[in-house]
Amino acid sequence: MYLDAPPRLIETRLFSTMPAEFRRSGVRSGWADANKSGHPVDSFIEGPAFDRDGHLYLVDIPFGRIFKVAPNGTWSLVIEYEGWPNGLKITADGRILVADYMNGLMELDPARGTIRALLGHHNSESFKGCNDLHIGSAGEIFFTDQGQTGLHDPTGRVFRLSPDGRLDKLIANGPSPNGLVLDPHGAVLFVAMTRDNSIWRVPLMRDGSVAKVGRFASFFGTSGPDGLARDSKGRLYVAHASLGHVFVLAPNGECIARIRSCAGPTCTNIALDEAGKRLIVTESSTGSLLVADWPEDL
Numbered sequence: 001m002y003l004d005a006p007p008r009l010i011e012t013r014l015f016s017t018m019p020a021e022f023r024r025s026g027v028r029s030g031w032a033d034a035n036k037s038g039h040p041v042d043s044f045i046e047g048p049a050f051d052r053d054g055h056l057y058l059v060d061i062p063f064g065r066i067f068k069v070a071p072n073g074t075w076s077l078v079i080e081y082e083g084w085p086n087g088l089k090i091t092a093d094g095r096i097l098v099a100d101y102m103n104g105l106m107e108l109d110p111a112r113g114t115i116r117a118l119l120g121h122h123n124s125e126s127f128k129g130c131n132d133l134h135i136g137s138a139g140e141i142f143f144t145d146q147g148q149t150g151l152h153d154p155t156g157r158v159f160r161l162s163p164d165g166r167l168d169k170l171i172a173n174g175p176s177p178n179g180l181v182l183d184p185h186g187a188v189l190f191v192a193m194t195r196d197n198s199i200w201r202v203p204l205m206r207d208g209s210v211a212k213v214g215r216f217a218s219f220f221g222t223s224g225p226d227g228l229a230r231d232s233k234g235r236l237y238v239a240h241a242s243l244g245h246v247f248v249l250a251p252n253g254e255c256i257a258r259i260r261s262c263a264g265p266t267c268t269n270i271a272l273d274e275a276g277k278r279l280i281v282t283e284s285s286t287g288s289l290l291v292a293d294w295p296e297d298l
Helices: 030-035
Strands: 008-011 013-017 045-050 056-060 065-069 075-080 085-090 096-100 104-109 114-119 130-135 141-145 156-161 167-174 177-182 188-193 198-203 214-218 225-230 236-240 245-249 255-260 267-272 278-283 288-293
Touching (some): 008 288, 045 085, 096 141, 104 130, 167 188, 188 225, 198 225
Parallel strands (some): 008 255, 085 130
Antiparallel strands (some): 045 056, 096 104, 104 114, 177 188, 188 198, 198 214, 236 245, 236 267, 245 255, 267 278, 278 288
């Protein structure tokens, strides 16, 4: 994963953890039955995203909840509804969009505490289970339809929803497509394929199609890459859901840094502040938000 110098180690520290009042200890959920072998979980947080005021929004998948965390680490519940919110992103104009495993694409109105469906099916066919999303500079919504796919059933999908309502299926053979992000030029889409333990590189053609899709990076572990993020220099941040790290890849794929969890091993998503100097990582097994500072010399 590297050529000359081994990746720089960057440590994290605890920023905030889900308060006891919000934890659902010992409560069984349909999501945990399917995804955690029936073992109850008190929470499973993902999808961190900063709003304009520096508040952090995130989801709690098994209990259909979306939280807001203030800059001082205080948690507040925005909404609880019938769904499994997974990915969350905030658009340039402040809209909060959610990839919901149960319901498809949704939009949250935090002021009213309501959520509404944007897209629940493709050609009258239900989605397998939407996982994460990314907003392009032209307002396109790229999202993954993961479901229970894997190497045994590589039928996970990646879609692009254009502002005019056109829905394009970009990938139909993904073994568990998860987090995704565009390169700084909007010409290449990177997709975490969790059960393949890899990142796929998806070039976007001018006519809207894709071509020469390849494997950009490979990992190991009992799970695989989950959430992705990019900074202005084109570096790719990869949250690994079983290795307790966020791996930072240079534009050529070389691993230049590893950000180590100070909590558990389940690093699921990353959010970068506006300057790209401060990172927030969701560690889902402990319900923790971790913070790391990016070194000035990297």
